[in-house]
Amino acid sequence: MTGTILIADDHPLFRQALAMAAAQVRPDARQVECANLPSALNEAVAADDLILILLDLKMPGAEGFSGVALLHAEKPQVPILVVSSAGAAQASLEAVRFGAVGFISKDADLSVIEQAIADALAGKTIAAPVDAAIDPVAAQIASLTPTQLKVLLGVMRGRLNKQIAYDLGVSEATVKAHMTAIFKKLDVQNRTQAVLAAKALGIELAH
Incomplete structure (x- = not known):
């Protein structure tokens, strides 16, 4: 196994869908699933080989975009891909402001999610970068x-x-x-x- 992928979502079925998508892209990676933000933070800190975080915004323990901010602060070198049902346009901007590499809607096709996972693992930013001078x-x-x-x-x-x-x-x-x-x-x-x-x-x- 090479690396760990953290999947944080409070809906079991969607965690399963994300796990399937991640396995298609990186079948050799270990997967860790969490249903709330505190456990996701604990797992992120414990995993020294973390290569990707798939994060839902609306989970127990998460307030606004605090989950992205906290996970990014704990593991600034690990890409965070937000996968959420929140309004895509504004949520995408806010997610990147807090340190995510991009945002994918839960309504997206599985192939789109798989490509986003592949891009995130390849070090690509999947959303327009935030201009620090403006923000x-x-x-x-x-x-x-x-x-x-x-x-x-x-x-x-x-x-x-x-x-x-x-x-x-x-x-x-x-x-x-x-x-x-x-x-x-x-x-x-x-x-x-x-x-x-x-x-x-x-x-x-x-x-």
């Missing part, structure tokens, strides 16, 4: 570490530093240090501005 916030969000992203998501939920510390299993002082780094990277002065910066890039929490 500077994208580069700022991309500079956050995985833990800093998790802290920022906690802030967006209205969690206090001590609550975020409990959620992440770290000290409150560590959270404060991360907040200082987040403010610096996003070029903001306070929590409210940090939340607005994140929302400007499309991170919206589900209610």
